[in-house]
Amino acid sequence: MDSKTARLKEMYLELLRILEKYGPVEMSTQILTIKEILIYLDTANESENVMIKQVFEMHKSMSPGKSGLAEFHFWDNDFEKRSRVNKPLGELKQEIWDILVSEE
Secondary structure, eight states, X not given: OOHHHHXXXXXXXXXXXXXXXXXXXXXXXXXXXXXXXXXXXXHOOSOHHHHHHHHHXXXXXXXXXXXXXXXXXXXXXXXXXXXXXXXXXXXXXXXXXXXXXXXX
């Protein structure tokens, strides 16, 4: 696996961990999609560009409009806890997006 796809795998694993721990039930479809992306990254035997384009298509399905991955932010009355979860969550989502759109 090349460096961008390896990095994507690391980030999707961390995103999965966060969503499974803090995500509401409404994120179940996104969690399944992330698991599918991880399986694809583990098993695909294609060029990095082809893999990134395929992951991009899968990733887009996680934000079908309202209540998608792009809009998800963890809520807790404790500001520190909320910040501790949302800061890395936002950074992960942005870095994944940056890699995916860099191949278009």
